[in-house]
Amino acid sequence: MKFHRQTEKVYYKNPYLSCCTAEIVKIDGEWIELNSTVAYPEGGGQDADHGEIVLPNGKSLRFIDVKKMYGHSAGLADFPDIQVDGIILHLIHPEDQYLLAALLIGTKVTVSIDIQRRAALSLSHTASHLLYLAVGIHRPDAVVNTLGCHIKIESARFDFAVKTRISSDDLERIQATANGFIERNLSITVDSHPEIPDARTWRCEDYKIPCGGTHLDATGAVGKLLIKRKSLGAGKERLSCEFPEAKLELIRFHD
Numbered sequence: 001m002k003f004h005r006q007t008e009k010v011y012y013k014n015p016y017l018s019c020c021t022a023e024i025v026k027i028d029g030e031w032i033e034l035n036s037t038v039a040y041p042e043g044g045g046q047d048a049d050h051g052e053i054v055l056p057n058g059k060s061l062r063f064i065d066v067k068k069m070y071g072h073s074a075g076l077a078d079f080p081d082i083q084v085d086g087i088i089l090h091l092i093h094p095e096d097q098y099l100l101a102a103l104l105i106g107t108k109v110t111v112s113i114d115i116q117r118r119a120a121l122s123l124s125h126t127a128s129h130l131l132y133l134a135v136g137i138h139r140p141d142a143v144v145n146t147l148g149c150h151i152k153i154e155s156a157r158f159d160f161a162v163k164t165r166i167s168s169d170d171l172e173r174i175q176a177t178a179n180g181f182i183e184r185n186l187s188i189t190v191d192s193h194p195e196i197p198d199a200r201t202w203r204c205e206d207y208k209i210p211c212g213g214t215h216l217d218a219t220g221a222v223g224k225l226l227i228k229r230k231s232l233g234a235g236k237e238r239l240s241c242e243f244p245e246a247k248l249e250l251i252r253f254h255d
């Protein structure tokens with residue numbers, strides 16, 4: 001069932017926008033619901049943006065988490081069963097929560113994100129797809145049994161169920177393939193499903209991954225992937241990657 005409100009996801013219309021105007025829709029405890037936002041909520045393994053909501057009197061409330069709620073099933077036959085639409089809530093920093101009591105519904109605000117953090121998350125998310133593609137080439141048995149992923153600012157990781165362990169030779173080949181994608185600075189596009197705009201597909205060369213996260217528009221800025229393997233017990237392996245040569249300065253945002 002569709003929820004009667006939804007937040008406009010400005011981060012999908014323009015992933016390089018650092019701020020937008022919005023209206024306060026509801027105060028829910030320590031969380032503020034806005035009618036539109038540039039802030040990406042936690043989802044698809046990607047950590048949430050941080051940022052601030054600036055009031056007409058110039059006071060600002062920092063937010064330290066963003067979450068999506070009350071989405072409904074995309075209901076598409078040709079796409080994974082994701083939750084779309086819904087509302088987006090911003091968790092206010094404890095030190096700024098004293099401002100919540102005086103807020104009025106309908107107040108016009110400016111919401112802006114920490115662009116360094118977003119750049120790092122977009123880079124990490126892009127890197128995670130390159131890792132995933134490389135694992136798919138060398139260990140297709142692992143990607144079909146993906147258990148989960150976590151995309152943080154300085155690293156990204158996947159957990160896989162496997163019958164045979166990922167050997168150091170596998171790891172070397174996976175790393176070389178992933179770094180090949182980066183060296184070729186391949187362009188990346190993301191497109192929306194014609195009927196459901198929140199159903200998005202990441203594309204690079206002939207590869208495609210259904211994904212609603214934020215990404216770079218080319219692979220080169222990732223710099224280099226360093227991949228590590230860890231056993232999580234019988235039949236479970238974790239591959240994580242770091243990006244010691246990340247070129248965050250190449251990722252530009254605008255107002």
Ligand SMILES: [Zn+2]
Pocket residue numbers: 125126129202211212213214215
């Ligand atoms: Zn993605």
